[in-house]
Amino acid sequence: MGSDGFFERVYDTVQQIPCGMVATYGQIARLVGEPRKARYVGFALHSNPRPGIIPCHRVVFADGSTCTGFAFGGPEVQRALLLDEGVIFRDNTHVDLTRCRWPAGIE
Numbered sequence: 001m002g003s004d005g006f007f008e009r010v011y012d013t014v015q016q017i018p019c020g021m022v023a024t025y026g027q028i029a030r031l032v033g034e035p036r037k038a039r040y041v042g043f044a045l046h047s048n049p050r051p052g053i054i055p056c057h058r059v060v061f062a063d064g065s066t067c068t069g070f071a072f073g074g075p076e077v078q079r080a081l082l083l084d085e086g087v088i089f090r091d092n093t094h095v096d097l098t099r100c101r102w103p104a105g106i107e
Helices: 003-014 025-031 038-046 075-084
Strands: none
Touching: 003 025, 003 038, 025 038
């Protein structure tokens, strides 16, 4: 698996997450055919070559928590971007996945 091909598959998939919804790292890994590579999804998004086009802020952890080291401005920026899109939070750091999770690939 070349990282370039994997990263591009991640970027293509993340670009499909609708505004106002989120996906998890593991969900993206499953959607690109690499279900055990959730951590690599994080690596790909940390290297986002097209911020603003690839909405990496729409990807959260399995428990709905935002990334403490959000690469493009910190967790406050990720939260603000999601709130601006209408994403609902359970508390200051956790998205309400029952209401805002993108259903793609969910069984």
